[in-house]
Amino acid sequence: MTLLNEHAQQQVAAAIAKVERESDAELVTVLAPRADDYAYIPLLWAGLIALLVPGIVNYYPAWLSAHQLLLVQWLTFIVIGLVFRLPVITTRLIPRRVRHWRAANLARRQFLERKLHHTVGGTGVLIFVCEAERYVEILVDHGISQRIGDDTWKAIVADFTQAVGRGQTLQGFLTCIEACGEHLKRHVPLTQARNELPDRLIILD
Numbered sequence: 001m002t003l004l005n006e007h008a009q010q011q012v013a014a015a016i017a018k019v020e021r022e023s024d025a026e027l028v029t030v031l032a033p034r035a036d037d038y039a040y041i042p043l044l045w046a047g048l049i050a051l052l053v054p055g056i057v058n059y060y061p062a063w064l065s066a067h068q069l070l071l072v073q074w075l076t077f078i079v080i081g082l083v084f085r086l087p088v089i090t091t092r093l094i095p096r097r098v099r100h101w102r103a104a105n106l107a108r109r110q111f112l113e114r115k116l117h118h119t120v121g122g123t124g125v126l127i128f129v130c131e132a133e134r135y136v137e138i139l140v141d142h143g144i145s146q147r148i149g150d151d152t153w154k155a156i157v158a159d160f161t162q163a164v165g166r167g168q169t170l171q172g173f174l175t176c177i178e179a180c181g182e183h184l185k186r187h188v189p190l191t192q193a194r195n196e197l198p199d200r201l202i203i204l205d
Contacts, residue, residue, distance in 0.1 A: 004031065004201065008170045012201040015174050019181035023188050025144060026119045026197045027127065027180070029173060030110045032204040034087070034132035035102040041093050042084035050077040091132050103128075103135035110202075111139045119143075119196050123188060127176055129164060136160040136172075138180070147187040156180060173201070 004012075016027045050073045057069060084090060091099070107128040111117065116124030122143030129136050138153040156179045163172030 004170055004203070009201045009203075011170065012173050012177070013199045015177040015181075016199040019177060019184060020195065020199070021190065022181065023123075023184040023190055024121060024192065025123045025125050025180075025184040025188050026116070026195075027125045027177065027199070028114050028116055028197050028202065029127045029177070030107075030114070030129070030202045030204065031169070031173075032103075032106060032128075032130045034091075035099065035106045035130045035135070038090050038094055041090055042081050045084050045093060046077045046081035049080050050074075087132065099133040100135055103130040103133045104137065106130065107135075107137045107139060110204075114197065114202070116197065117141055120192075120194070124197070125180065125184070127173070127180070129160070129169065129173070131164060131169060134161060134165050136164060136176075138176075144184070144188060148183055152183055153180075 012029055016029065019025065019027055053073050053076050054069055057072070084093060107126065107130075110128060111124070111126045114126065116126050116139070118124075119141060122141040124141040125144060126137075126139040128139065136157045138157055140148070140153070156176055159179075160172045160176045163169065163175065
């Protein structure tokens with residue numbers, strides 16, 4: 001995960017505050033290192049590979065006894081299970097569709113838990129990032145979606161996703177917030193000064 005220090009988090013908070021001074025939108029930013037620990041994935045792969053060991057060993061001239069073969073299976077399961085638990089490897093073992101599905105579910109939970117659906121006029125905007133999955137999503141409440149189409153957010157998300165892939169998460173946040181702000185101040189201009197939700201960057205454990 002790209003660690004964002006306190007100074008970086010303050011930059012994000014300042015960018016959010018600037019947007020909210022010009023728009024009725026309530027922005028919340030959430031950064032998650034990963035959507036799931038995928039604990040079952042290493043065990044699944046280790047089990048499958050260990051089951052293949054007897055068949056593979058039969059192709060070699062040196063035959064193993066049943067006892068030795070069982071030990072080889074156990075060692076294979078343990079070693080593969082431990083190696084595949086390394087985050088950089090685990091992520092590569094998971095289909096992209098599964099990773100994005102997990103991240104999308106987490107984004108929607110955050111939208112509800114952070115009470116973005118309770119804002120006055122339905123003007124909540126969630127900018128959500130899962131770094132391990134390289135997943136970015138912008139979720140908006142009805143007060144925003146009625147005025148700004150989904151295609152507007154897709155282009156911003158695409159640019160942000162590329163920034164996360166390059167390890168430039170902070171710059172991605174700042175650029176994304178600024179781009180969102182341009183649309184929000186034009187379509188959802190400020191009518192009443194208020195601050196219903198926290199401006200800070202929320203970093204999940």
